[in-house]
Amino acid sequence: xxxxEQDPGPLSVPEGAIVSLNCTYSNSAFQYFMWYRQxxxxxxxLLMYTYSSGNKEDGRFTAQVDKSSKYISLxxxxxxxxxxxxxxxxxxxxxxxxxxFGAGTRLFVKx
Amino acid sequence: SAVISQKPSRDICQRGTSLTIQCQVDSQVTMMFWYRxxxxxxxxxxxxxxxGSEATYESGFVIDKFPISRPNxxxxxxxxxxxxxxxxxxxxxxxxxxxxxxxxxxTRLTVT
Numbered sequence: 564x565x566x567x568e569q570d571p572g573p574l575s576v577p578e579g580a581i582v583s584l585n586c587t588y589s590n591s592a593f594q595y596f597m598w599y600r601q602x603x604x605x606x607x608x609l610l611m612y613t614y615s616s617g618n619k620e621d622g623r624f625t626a627q628v629d630k631s632s633k634y635i636s637l638x639x640x641x642x643x644x645x646x647x648x649x650x651x652x653x654x655x656x657x658x659x660x661x662x663x664f665g666a667g668t669r670l671f672v673k674x
Numbered sequence: 675s676a677v678i679s680q681k682p683s684r685d686i687c688q689r690g691t692s693l694t695i696q697c698q699v700d701s702q703v704t705m706m707f708w709y710r711x712x713x714x715x716x717x718x719x720x721x722x723x724x725x726g727s728e729a730t731y732e733s734g735f736v737i738d739k740f741p742i743s744r745p746n747x748x749x750x751x752x753x754x755x756x757x758x759x760x761x762x763x764x765x766x767x768x769x770x771x772x773x774x775x776x777x778x779x780x781t782r783l784t785v786t
Binding site: 594595597599604605606607608609612614651653655657661662664665666667 | 675715716717719764766770772773774775776777778779780782
């Protein structure tokens with residue numbers, strides 16, 4: 564079993580839809596949870612960063628962490644064609660420096 | 675956050691040759707990381723580079739193939755040696771904040 568599981572998609576939605584991206588994990592020691600957006604031929608860009616459980620909102624993006632279920636989500640409201648990218652979840656332990664990445668979900672938002 | 679730059683942004687190389695990738699960070703950091711991302715794949719950690727000490731390599735990666743230098747707290751290089759087509763990938767430099775990581779724009783390497 565992988566430490567982090569993420570459906571690679573692709574996920575195709577119409578413009579304006581609410582997008583839900585998810586990851587599950589097995590290591591209960593993970594405390595830092597991140598979502599990255601990666602456009603084709605570019606490096607990953609840190610979108611959202613959450614420590615421990617709870618929700619975090621930034622504009623159209625909301626990150627949720629449910630440590631009891633070992634499940635994290637990224638919601639994108641009013642999705643735009645410019646949101647079309649690969650979204651990677653990532654997580655690490657407190658005091659640890661090794662970050663574990665999901666496989667990435669390819670998202671296509673159609674105009 | 676950290677601003678990371680990499681050179682070159684891309685290169686096409688012949689098999690058997692070597693390429694050195696440079697990574698520059700806008701602030702002093704203790705650890706720098708080098709990742710590889712093969713086409714359609716997620717990120718694979720190659721090694722962790724601390725200033726003033728030998729890099730620590732992950733399983734499957736060796737110093738002879740991927741020598742790393744870390745001369746100061748803002749700079750590192752990764753060399754891909756004796757390249758083969760299987761080395762065609764994006765190579766990414768990364769630094770860590772409190773728990774989150776920041777990435778450079780990547781170096782797209784194609785080996786022919």
